[in-house]
Amino acid sequence: xxxGRKPDVSNVIPLTVDGRDVGPAARMExxxxxxxxxxxxxxxxxxxxxxxxxxxxxxxxxxxDALFVWAVAELCECLARMEAHRAAFTMKDETYEVDGRxxxxxxxxxxxxxxNETRRTALRLFAEFGMTPSAxxxxxxxxxxxxxxxxxxxxxxxxxx
Numbered sequence: 001x002x003x004g005r006k007p008d009v010s011n012v013i014p015l016t017v018d019g020r021d022v023g024p025a026a027r028m029e030x031x032x033x034x035x036x037x038x039x040x041x042x043x044x045x046x047x048x049x050x051x052x053x054x055x056x057x058x059x060x061x062x063x064x065d066a067l068f069v070w071a072v073a074e075l076c077e078c079l080a081r082m083e084a085h086r087a088a089f090t091m092k093d094e095t096y097e098v099d100g101r102x103x104x105x106x107x108x109x110x111x112x113x114x115x116n117e118t119r120r121t122a123l124r125l126f127a128e129f130g131m132t133p134s135a136x137x138x139x140x141x142x143x144x145x146x147x148x149x150x151x152x153x154x155x156x157x158x159x160x161x
């Protein structure tokens with residue numbers, strides 16, 4: 001089987017939209033601009049730093065929309081809170097001992113329970129935006145799927161299929 005000749009890079013024309021470059025660097029720059037434009041002013045400093053990391057990536061994947069700004073802002077607040085909780089305690093600080101009638105018991109600090117609740121919220125929001133491997137796969141698989149009833153609606157309206 002013949003392979004053919006190697007491509008000549010000099011004759012490749014990059015894709016453009018209205019004369020603009022749409023390569024990876026240009027898409028990322030557009031995503032950064034979109035994320036900066038949509039960033040809520042009322043965010044805490046920690047959440048704002050997280051937004052600057054997360055929002056451009058979501059915008060590049062078309063998962064940041066004006067409708068989703070507050071959900072992404074909540075995700076950023078959760079991640080900032082988690083970082084503050086992590087700084088507040090280490091592994092040995094997560095529990096304390098209580099001497100009672102049943103002997104010595106180890107109990108979890110209330111801060112750890114708050115951290116776990118914040119983490120659960122963040123994980124739920126990760127899944128909503130396709131930021132976990134399984135959620136990303138399911139979003140990618142759903143891209144090619146149409147509406148189940150499109151063909152039936154076309155048939156019913158006598159538009160054919």
